[in-house]
Amino acid sequence: MSDEGKQPEAPAIRLDHVCKSFGGIEVLKDVSITVQKEECFGLLGRSGTGKSVTLSLMIGLMQADSGAILIEGKDLRKLKRSELLESRKHIGFLFQQAALFDSLSVRENVAFPLQRHTNKGEKEILDIVHQTLESVGLEKDEDKMPAELSGGMRKRVGLARALVLDPPIIVVDEPSSGLDSITASEIYDLLSKLRERKKTLVIVTHDGAGLSNLVDELAVLDRSIIACGKPDELAKSDNHLVKELVGSKER
Amino acid sequence: MFEGVLKFVGATGEVGAFGAKTTRELFRRPLEIAELTRQIYECGAKSTPLIVCAGLALGAVMAMHSQASMSRFGAQSLVPQAVSIGIFRVLGPLVTGLLISGRVGAGIGAQLGGMRVTQQIDALEALAVDSFKYLVVTRVLACIIVLPVLTLVMDFAGLTGGMLLDFAVGHVSPRYFLKEAFLALQMSDYLPTVLKTTVFGLIIGTVSCYLGYNVKGGAAGVGTASTRSVVFCSIVLILIDIILVKLSFFWSQP
Numbered sequence: 069m070s071d072e073g074k075q076p077e078a079p080a081i082r083l084d085h086v087c088k089s090f091g092g093i094e095v096l097k098d099v100s101i102t103v104q105k106e107e108c109f110g111l112l113g114r115s116g117t118g119k120s121v122t123l124s125l126m127i128g129l130m131q132a133d134s135g136a137i138l139i140e141g142k143d144l145r146k147l148k149r150s151e152l153l154e155s156r157k158h159i160g161f162l163f164q165q166a167a168l169f170d171s172l173s174v175r176e177n178v179a180f181p182l183q184r185h186t187n188k189g190e191k192e193i194l195d196i197v198h199q200t201l202e203s204v205g206l207e208k209d210e211d212k213m214p215a216e217l218s219g220g221m222r223k224r225v226g227l228a229r230a231l232v233l234d235p236p237i238i239v240v241d242e243p244s245s246g247l248d249s250i251t252a253s254e255i256y257d258l259l260s261k262l263r264e265r266k267k268t269l270v271i272v273t274h275d276g277a278g279l280s281n282l283v284d285e286l287a288v289l290d291r292s293i294i295a296c297g298k299p300d301e302l303a304k305s306d307n308h309l310v311k312e313l314v315g316s317k318e319r
Numbered sequence: 320m321f322e323g324v325l326k327f328v329g330a331t332g333e334v335g336a337f338g339a340k341t342t343r344e345l346f347r348r349p350l351e352i353a354e355l356t357r358q359i360y361e362c363g364a365k366s367t368p369l370i371v372c373a374g375l376a377l378g379a380v381m382a383m384h385s386q387a388s389m390s391r392f393g394a395q396s397l398v399p400q401a402v403s404i405g406i407f408r409v410l411g412p413l414v415t416g417l418l419i420s421g422r423v424g425a426g427i428g429a430q431l432g433g434m435r436v437t438q439q440i441d442a443l444e445a446l447a448v449d450s451f452k453y454l455v456v457t458r459v460l461a462c463i464i465v466l467p468v469l470t471l472v473m474d475f476a477g478l479t480g481g482m483l484l485d486f487a488v489g490h491v492s493p494r495y496f497l498k499e500a501f502l503a504l505q506m507s508d509y510l511p512t513v514l515k516t517t518v519f520g521l522i523i524g525t526v527s528c529y530l531g532y533n534v535k536g537g538a539a540g541v542g543t544a545s546t547r548s549v550v551f552c553s554i555v556l557i558l559i560d561i562i563l564v565k566l567s568f569f570w571s572q573p
Contacts, residue, residue, distance in 0.1 A: 129441055149449070156447040167442035170433075181446050229446075 078141030080105045080237050080268040081126055086135030088121055095121050097292040099135070103285075105236070108269040110283035110299075112276055112313045117290050119272040120164065123241050126270070127159055128152050139237075157185055160230030164242040166222040168214040168229070174201070175210040178228045185233060200228045204258055220251035227258060237268040244275050252278060276314045288313055337532075338525040344456045354457040362423045362458070363465030370469050373418055374411075374476025375483075381405055382481035386489055395489060399496045400503035402481035407504055411474040412512045413560050416519040419466060420552035424527040427458055428548030431531025432541035440532070455532055459524030466520035467513045511567040518559060523552045 081103040088096040095118045103109040113119045124130045125137055128144045137144045139155050147155060168177050178197045182188055188196070201207045204224040214222060223243065230238060243259060244252035256278045262269055263282070273279060279286065280299040287296040288310045295302055295310040302314040385401040431454060434440050443450040478500055485491040527548035534540045 124441070127445055129444055153447045153449060156445060159445070161442075161445040163438050163442060163445075165438065167438040169439055169442070170437070184446070184448060 077105060078138070079103060080107070080140060081109075081270065082136075082138040083122070083125070084136040084138070086122075086125060086132045086137060088118070088125065088130065088133050095291065096125075096132075099289070099293055101287055101293065101296075103268060103270055105268055106266050107285065108263055108271070108283045110276075110279040110286040111270065111272045111289055112274065112279065112286060113272075113289035114274055114309075114313070119274075119289055120241055122289065123161070123239055123270070123272055126239060127156055127161055157233060158235050158237055160233070160235040160238045162223065162226045162230045162238070162240040162243065164245055166214075166226030168217075168222055168225055170214050172214075173210070174206065174212050174214070174217070174225050177214070177225060178232050181229065181233050196232065197228075200232045201225075203231075203261075204228045205254075218251075219246050220248075220254065223247070223255055224258065227255070231262075235267075237270070238262055239270045239272075241272050242274070243271060244273060244278050256282060274313070280314065286314060333533075334526060334529050337529045338521070340451070341455055341459050341525055341528070344452055345460060347452075351453050351457050354453055355460055358457050358461035359464055361426075362419070362461045363468060366419060366422055366465070366469060367472060369418060369422060370415060370473050371476045373414060374406075374473040375480035377410060377414060377473075378402055378406060378477035378480025378482070379484040380480075381410070381477070382484040383488070386485070395491075396499070398485055398489065398491070399481070399499035402485075403478060403500035403503050404508065406477035406481075407474050407508050408512060409564075411477060412470050412516045412519065413556070415466065415470045415473045416516065416523070416556045416560075417553055419462070419469060419519075420523045420527075420556060421549050423462065424523045424548040424552040425545045427524070427527040428531040428534075429541055429545040431455075431458075431528060432534035432544040435532065435534045436537050436541060451532075455528045458528055459521065462520035462524035463517050464520070466516040466523070470513060470516045511563075515560070515563045515567070518563065519556055522555050522559060526552050526555060 079102045081101070083099055083101040086096055086099045087094070099118075099122065101109070101111070101122075111119055111122065121130065125132050126139070128137075128147075131145075140158060142151075142155060144152065144155070168174075169180065172180065175194070175197055178200055179193050182193045182196060186193075198207060198210070201210060204227055206221060206224055206228065209217070209221065214225070217225065227240075238259075240259065243255045247255065252275075259269065259271065260282055269283075271279060271283065276286075280303070283299060285297065286299050286302050287293050288302065288307075290309060295305055295307060299314060302310055305311050305314070381402045382398055385398045385405075386395060389395050389397055389401070431440070434454070440450045440454065443453060478497070482493050482496040482500075485496050486493055530544040530548050530551070534544045536543070
């Protein structure tokens with residue numbers, strides 16, 4: 069069958085001229101980003117330049133002052149509360165500090181989305197949780213509480229929880245922050261495996277070193293997007309900040 | 320000064336709006352039954368030992384004071400009535416409310432505040448869960464449900480405390496004490512006060528959830544939310560108690 073006449077597929081995520089201020093301070097200014105399906109997109113920026121705010125806007129945890137945010141073609145501004153919650157089932161979000169529920173064990177944390185959003189039986193849920201934790205190397209820590217885990221382990225549990233519903237889009241906030249280089253590279257290895265599973269990945273970080281081999285496209289954020297392109301192209305940029313962030317591996 | 324008054328009025332309006340949203344959400348399906356059950360256990364069952372101990376002590380102290388006062392007029396036989404009316408009408412509901420605002424209100428303020436600053440509330444939202452319905456509505460409803468039950472526990476624990484004290488000190492038989500205590504009580508002594516405690520539950524749940532859910536300022540903010548929950552709940556409870564007692568007089572003149 070010919071593809072002619074077919075509607076072009078909507079990008080997984082699109083931010084269109086988005087602005088956001090807090091108490092008169094402009095945090096994001098005219099930010100436009102397009103993340104295609106099955107693409108791995110990196111958003112680089114120094115601390116306090118609006119990276120985490122951008123992610124929060126992407127899943128509708130905050131409202132933009134102006135501009136449009138579209139997830140799989142749906143404008144978040146036009147969605148009802150129930151529709152917004154439904155659209156979040158298509159996005160797995162790994163928070164910077166993992167944000168595990170500290171009153172629940174590792175197993176219960178990962179099982180939580182399945183119990184909430186599927187009709188699977190208890191046994192099936194436990195099997196899926198076990199498999200997901202195995203994929204992040206934590207199958208032996210199912211009974212531990214979040215307080216008993218190291219920073220890297222918490223991130224991996226957070227990633228397992230984000231993946232357990234098998235969402236097509238994964239959004240990751242600072243995967244390497246607060247981790248030693250070996251643990252950080254383990255997290256990046258897990259993320260690179262997600263690429264093989266044809267997931268759309270959005271990774272936000274200040275650490276360009278871990279990203280350059282992983283992403284298809286990079287954008288550098290400094291309240292607004294100051295550069296966007298392939299990692300190799302950006303590494304040759306004349307802009308000092310872009311060069312510093314993207315080329316931090318060489319340093 | 321003027322700024323302070325404006326701030327207070329603004330905060331009161333915000334709590335009112337938060338309470339209105341909670342009430343609206345109470346009637347919107349689906350209800351988080353599992354979480355509600357867990358909260359009823361946390362707020363109710365786990366508070367029972369505290370309420371029983373406080374009730375026993377309260378009843379004993381009331382009996383002691385009543386004995387001391389009434390013996391001057393040779394009216395020791397009225398001690399059971401004084402204890403039962405005092406506890407059922409006045410002290411039971413208010414002391415239960417104040418104790419629960421200390422134990423549960425502070426706990427809710429700290430727990431939700433902690434969840435807010437560690438992004439657990441954002442994580443719930445990111446996992447497509449309505450955090451307001453899951454965290455706030457269940458806790459407020461749990462407080463509304465457990466307060467009348469705990470008040471009843473407090474009332475009977477108080478009566479038991481008074482009875483034991485009267486038996487130990489005044490050698491009054493428990494059977495006589497209970498007969499006299501219940502003779503003095505009517506349904507109108509019990510029902511309005513029980514209904515009153517559902518309002519106490521609504522206040523404790525709403526104020527502490529509001530302060531915890533909207534916490535700002537990291538760990539320090541969590542501490543402040545917890546302290547404010549107890550202080551605000553206690554003050555509002557006492558003020559509301561005065562109003563509701565006055566209103567209940569229209570229903571049944573004492």
